[in-house]
Amino acid sequence: MxxxxxxxxxxxxxxxxxxxxxxxxxxxxxxxxxxxxxxxxxxxxxxxxxxxxxxxxxxxxxxxxxxxxxxxxxxxxxxxxxxxxxxxxxxxxxxxxxxxxxxxxxxxxxxxxxxxxxxxxxxxxxxxxxxxxxxxxxxxxxxxxxxxxxxxxxxxxxxxxxxxxxxxxxxxxxxxxxxxxxxxxxxxxxxxxxxxxxxxxxIFDLKGFNLNAKLEIDPDFLAEDEHDHADCDHDHGECTHEGHDHAGHDHAHHHHHHRHDDRIKSFVFRSNRPFDSKRLEDFLGGVLQIYGERMLRYKGVLYMKGVDRRVVFQGVHQMMGSDLASRWLPADEKTNKMVFIGVDLPQDLIVDGLTACLV
Known part of the structure; x- marks a missing residue:
């Protein structure tokens, strides 16, 4: 039992x-x-x-x-x-x-x-x-x-x-x-x-694999919203926002000169537009079928058309789960926030595909 x-x-x-x-x-x-x-x-x-x-x-x-x-x-x-x-x-x-x-x-x-x-x-x-x-x-x-x-x-x-x-x-x-x-x-x-x-x-009770746990993304990683990119000296190529690739932009406030060509990288996708659930399900299913072994961890809080609750999802390799979370309140800013961590993932393909799934 x-x-x-x-x-x-x-x-x-x-x-x-x-x-x-x-x-x-x-x-x-x-x-x-x-x-x-x-x-x-x-x-x-x-x-x-x-x-x-x-x-x-x-x-x-x-x-x-x-x-x-x-x-x-x-x-x-x-x-x-x-x-x-x-x-x-x-x-x-x-x-x-x-x-x-x-x-x-x-x-x-x-x-x-x-x-x-x-x-x-x-x-x-x-x-x-x-x-x-x-x-x-x-x-x-x-x-x-x-x-x-x-x-x-x-x-x-x-x-x-x-x-x-x-x-x-x-x-x-x-x-x-x-x-x-x-x-x-x-x-x-x-x-x-x-x-x-x-x-x-x-160490304990972190709920890292709990679908309803808070999606933790270091705020520094999303810092492109807080300042411009004019005087930069390090590569910040893993951020995306609303399908816009920031691969050419750097950040002035870090001044890191050491570059490492890590095969494992992460990127974040965010959008204020809702997803079409059928299109998103089909797209993610295809991505997992082809790239699942290279996708180490992925997790997100989703804003879905016609759904009055947040949808949370996460996965390890080809295994993905999703669940309904708290209701969107009138004062909430409805957004999608997804993070992908993997080995040589095709970032542009995934970002473009996710963008195409938006309503």
Whole structure:
């Protein structure tokens, strides 16, 4: 029997490249007296050794009960089976926990891990994916982003970005990195976290995969409305507004000189005109069929013709969902706001297609 939403177990995916500080953050989560019982899955697939600082265990044990009620289990195989086993033990009363944290190996693309919660019906009925949190090493991030596409994917999938080791770089380096991350993923808030010192409220119950959660887009990313583009020195090529491409415009207030040819980029589409629902559904269906594997995350709040409520949608790769949200009030400015994050996405094609779907 499927669980109700209230009894579903929330899951947080913790990702980031090798050495980004996942273990330090996890250690802090597990050591804090927060009153939550957390099951941690070290999703290793045999690629790395267990971090014995966290998992002090006998070699024969797979699950370790910790002093504050947290549980650690190391999975070297199928994630679906691991989650299923945890759910079964919870139902049977042999294990008690309130939520799950999955720490991926530093070389993992979080996409397939996230998809697990949509593809398998039993997992989807027992677990609720809350958010993907990505850690980024401030000292080595630019080199890692340049050399490893998986690091770009980790950033692109994030609902929240934690920049670690910021004490090892100067303010300009940190500012440039934030700017780069912002253009790869404008919907993920960025926080600086040193030595794992993050507020639990920044980690859990983020509702990053909740259709009705607030669509977060960094306001700096949409700053073309606030100033002109006359005296600019950095490329700001990922913004769109009302189908108008700002690829040739730059922004005077940043003064970033470091350019990076990231394959993973984001762009935002906005319009005050309503969508025709049939045209939009057909167009998005076609885009997903052709480019779905390259679309990491996409999310939006839509103004639809003949619908008195906001329509919210989001997706991961080819899997997209939508739902009705709050009613438009007379004082509301009805707008469409959509963000797309992906690998070499055809921005002009998507923007032109969306524009053609407007009434």
């Amino acid at each position: 499927a669980s109700t939403a209230n009894s579903m177990i929330p899951v947080t995916i913790l990702t980031g490249f090798l050495g980004s500080g996942k273990t330090t953050l996890l250690k802090r989560i597990l050591g804090e007296q927060h009153g939550m019982r957390i099951a941690v899955i070290e999703n290793e697939f045999g690629e790395e050794n267990i971090d014995n600082e966290i998992l002090v265990q006998e070699s024969t044990e797979q699950i370790v009960q910790m002093s504050n009620g947290c549980i650690c289990c190391t999975i070297r195989g199928d994630l679906v089976q691991a989650l299923g086993d945890l759910a079964a033990q919870r139902t049977a009363g042999t294990l008690k926990f309130d939520r799950v944290v999955i720490e991926t190996t530093g070389l993992a693309n979080p996409g397939p891990v996230a998809q697990t919660f949509f593809i398998d019906d039993q997992i989807a009925s027992d677990f609720l994916l809350d958010a993907v949190i990505t850690l980024v090493d401030a000292k080595h991030a630019n080199q890692q982003l340049d050399e490893h596409e998986v690091v770009q994917r980790q950033v692109g999938f994030a609902d929240r970005l934690f920049v670690t080791k910021s004490d090892l770089v100067d303010e300009n380096t940190l500012s440039d990195l934030r700017h780069r991350l912002l253009h790869m993923n404008p919907r993920a808030p960025i926080a600086t976290v040193n030595f794992g010192e993050a507020d639990i409220k920044q």
